[in-house]
Amino acid sequence: MNRRNGGTDGGIRARAAARLTRGIPLLAWLLGALLAAILESWFGRELADLLDLPRVPVLFGFEYALNKPQLIPATLAFLLLVYGVPLVLGARLLRAPANAIARALADRAPAVSVLVHLALVYAVLHLWTDLSDYRLIVVKITLIAVMLTLSLNVVNGYMGEFSCSHPGFMALGAYAGSLVTIVGFTKSQMFGPPLLPPALGPYLFPLALVIGGAVAAVGALAVAIPSFRTRGDYLAIISLAFTFIVKSLIENLEAVGGPRGLRGQPDWANLPVVFACTVLCVGVINQFVRSIYGLALNAVRDNEMAAEAMTINTRRTKMIAFLFAAFWAGVAGVLFAHVLRYVNPGTFGLQQLAEVLAMMYFGGLNSVVGSIVGAVSINLVSEMLRPLEIWKWVFIPLLLILVMIFRPTGLIAFREFDPLALVRPRDGGGGRGTPRGEGR
Amino acid sequence: MTVFLQNLVNALQWGSFYALIAIGYSMVYSILMLFNFAHGDVFMTGAYIGCGIALLLVGLGSAGILVLPGWLVLVLTLLLAMVVTACLGMFIERVGYRPLRDAPRASAAITGLMIGIILETGNLILLGAQRVKFPALIQPVTYELGGVFVTNQKIMIVIVALGLALALHQFIRRTRWGMAMRAMAFDYAVVPLMGVPINRIAALTFALGSGLAAAAGILFGMAYPVLDPYMGIVFGWKSFVAAILGGRGSILGATLAGFLLGFIEIFVAMVFPSTLRDFIAYSIILLILVFRPYGLFGEPYSVRLRL
Numbered sequence: 160m161n162r163r164n165g166g167t168d169g170g171i172r173a174r175a176a177a178r179l180t181r182g183i184p185l186l187a188w189l190l191g192a193l194l195a196a197i198l199e200s201w202f203g204r205e206l207a208d209l210l211d212l213p214r215v216p217v218l219f220g221f222e223y224a225l226n227k228p229q230l231i232p233a234t235l236a237f238l239l240l241v242y243g244v245p246l247v248l249g250a251r252l253l254r255a256p257a258n259a260i261a262r263a264l265a266d267r268a269p270a271v272s273v274l275v276h277l278a279l280v281y282a283v284l285h286l287w288t289d290l291s292d293y294r295l296i297v298v299k300i301t302l303i304a305v306m307l308t309l310s311l312n313v314v315n316g317y318m319g320e321f322s323c324s325h326p327g328f329m330a331l332g333a334y335a336g337s338l339v340t341i342v343g344f345t346k347s348q349m350f351g352p353p354l355l356p357p358a359l360g361p362y363l364f365p366l367a368l369v370i371g372g373a374v375a376a377v378g379a380l381a382v383a384i385p386s387f388r389t390r391g392d393y394l395a396i397i398s399l400a401f402t403f404i405v406k407s408l409i410e411n412l413e414a415v416g417g418p419r420g421l422r423g424q425p426d427w428a429n430l431p432v433v434f435a436c437t438v439l440c441v442g443v444i445n446q447f448v449r450s451i452y453g454l455a456l457n458a459v460r461d462n463e464m465a466a467e468a469m470t471i472n473t474r475r476t477k478m479i480a481f482l483f484a485a486f487w488a489g490v491a492g493v494l495f496a497h498v499l500r501y502v503n504p505g506t507f508g509l510q511q512l513a514e515v516l517a518m519m520y521f522g523g524l525n526s527v528v529g530s531i532v533g534a535v536s537i538n539l540v541s542e543m544l545r546p547l548e549i550w551k552w553v554f555i556p557l558l559l560i561l562v563m564i565f566r567p568t569g570l571i572a573f574r575e576f577d578p579l580a581l582v583r584p585r586d587g588g589g590g591r592g593t594p595r596g597e598g599r
Numbered sequence: 600m601t602v603f604l605q606n607l608v609n610a611l612q613w614g615s616f617y618a619l620i621a622i623g624y625s626m627v628y629s630i631l632m633l634f635n636f637a638h639g640d641v642f643m644t645g646a647y648i649g650c651g652i653a654l655l656l657v658g659l660g661s662a663g664i665l666v667l668p669g670w671l672v673l674v675l676t677l678l679l680a681m682v683v684t685a686c687l688g689m690f691i692e693r694v695g696y697r698p699l700r701d702a703p704r705a706s707a708a709i710t711g712l713m714i715g716i717i718l719e720t721g722n723l724i725l726l727g728a729q730r731v732k733f734p735a736l737i738q739p740v741t742y743e744l745g746g747v748f749v750t751n752q753k754i755m756i757v758i759v760a761l762g763l764a765l766a767l768h769q770f771i772r773r774t775r776w777g778m779a780m781r782a783m784a785f786d787y788a789v790v791p792l793m794g795v796p797i798n799r800i801a802a803l804t805f806a807l808g809s810g811l812a813a814a815a816g817i818l819f820g821m822a823y824p825v826l827d828p829y830m831g832i833v834f835g836w837k838s839f840v841a842a843i844l845g846g847r848g849s850i851l852g853a854t855l856a857g858f859l860l861g862f863i864e865i866f867v868a869m870v871f872p873s874t875l876r877d878f879i880a881y882s883i884i885l886l887i888l889v890f891r892p893y894g895l896f897g898e899p900y901s902v903r904l905r906l
Contacts, residue, residue, distance in 0.1 A: 321705055381885075389892035392634070396843040397888055399836065400881040407878035418874075509832055513712050520709045552720040556713035560695060563710045567702030 183250045184585045187257035189279040191249030195242045196286035203241060203290065210237055217291050221543035254586075261584040272582045281434055288430060295430065299498045301538040302437040303491050308518045308534040309444050309527060310487035315516075316524040316572075317448055318480045319460030320390060324382050324398035325488050325515050327405035328375040330507035332489025333496035334415055336371030337424050340364070340497070347423045349416065357425075364427045368436065368493050375489025376482040378405065383481035387474050390463070402512065409504040420503025421496075428497035436494060440487050445527045445576050447483065456480055457525070521559055523569030527576035533569065601746035606869050607862075612753045612822060614861025615760035619815035620838035621845065621853040622764060623808030629784040629848025630804045633704050636711030637691055638812060639835010640718040643828065644687060645813025646820045647722060649680035650733050653817075657734050673736045677759075677817055681810035688809025689802045696805075697798065715831070722828040730827050733820035756818045763814055764854045767807065771850070776803060784848060844884060846897025856895060860884075 203215045210233040213223060220234035264272035288295040307325060314322045342350045344360035385397045410418045447453055455476045458466035467473050496502045522533020537555070544551040562570060620642050627635045653676045659665040660672070667675070695714050699707045740751045771777035779795045780803070791797050820826055841860045845852025860880070867879045888894070
């Protein structure tokens, strides 16, 4: 996320940037980013002192530079020294060895190559978030938002329904998963002593995730079955009613805390767990939408009757899509509850709905990369603009409206995401310009 | 029995708000095939505009510059606020929806949501976080009919709501503009070929819907005098539910479904603990839609969806 190269300026500068970045594989960029992260964690504080900054810029300096413009030059210098120069130089210098490694890996074991890249991404994130708890929570929430947005895209983008039920699925997952961990492994005022030895807990946390997802998937039946008979706006209402019902139901269940919410979730959703879940979610959903099931979803979206005539079992397709999306939304809900370690039903209301819809349609319909970009950018931008306080809620909507007017299907819509193409070496073959798919 | 009748009166009042807002959703839908998700916030803005106008008129009256009787202030407030909010609605249509007319419908939905957020935030920035109190324009008089208490306010609210709905119905049935709107709802593609200015008709539709929302806002302000910037969200979404429940694009359906939603909510709250209101109300709606997937007055899909 801290990779930047001047791509949008157009003209000579863009061409110069393209020449500078030509032939650099993703591996080199990641190594450069790792270098930047290491530099920051070693010298960040000293450099910040040297430049008279109050502290290390947590989110690229936005958190104070918007209020204190006199700090902008120093912040820019910091960003350039710590992120910009190491990133570009590192990537540039390591170009040849990185290409060789990428080639060797891609030729022998493409899967290993993907794993190596993921490990590097994780290392960068780990080092970067080690510096401040605020960064850590922002990154975790962003990763969870990626899962949510992506699972929403399965229904709203690939299948073309306008489903408003995601906060409901998320709430079901969050509460089911929290109940498993709180009742099972912690001593709480509400549920008494743990049923199982707490030491087992972290190992059985995946179980809680699966249960959360499964409960959400069962809840999704309430939306999936009506979707056989109706679609479009009526399904939107059914799914909206579903969200209202789930929220209201939880508010009225005193056993899980009612409107006061549920607290005391153990702190098991650390960065590795959240990262692993997100990667798994992206991988599985990407395979799903590229499989024959994904094509069936598109067929149902484009013309249900024709799809039926082409022997696609539309009912089964819809059922699978809803349950699958709900499962991942439920898993995201469990993680969300364990990151914040507190949930209340008010979280899963219209606000959440508007947020996840905005992220999805901003990123792009029918596109895995789009969802990742949408979730990451909206989350980061909204954190970075926090110092603007209330004006933030004028700028972000305006941004979204502009995107909708100029790119009605979202930033990166209808793009297939191929991880193997992303990790391939860049020195061979025709002179490609900037590397494709810089989102990740 | 008196409890029932009393709640019936309350439900009529509560349903009036839903009905007036739902009509706006429904009209825009029938003409442009999209839902104006900013409509709930237009309702909120209408209430604030009405409140401002009423405060101004009351202020002028107490300063002795322009002394008007309370009912006249109310009528003026209603009319002026409806006109101003109608202009707001046309503006929203121009900047938010017209550029997106050929885009996927979901994009327009997102734009609507975002315009709504801007209206809420703009209100907060302009007026700060303190709540605004709607001035009492007419002296409340309570009548008792066989144990049922009815205030003149409630009667007025229901009558104004029904009157506006009826006036709109007549407008659409009887005038050339209304005929153009019906034609556009019937076939969006062919109508421009017949010389109907579709942009003007679309703007008119937004203006009418927003005007009704402003009326709903003022009536709401009379009944529940404390306004806050987020009051439009829940009302908006619930009226959206009512609009769909009535059947896509059916004004009669939207009105009736608005009242129906009001009845369901009030009577659920009468029988069960009021925290269960949403749960039961939406379960009922879910059931209705499962058995009547096209709403109460809607027609099954015949037009290909533009999604």
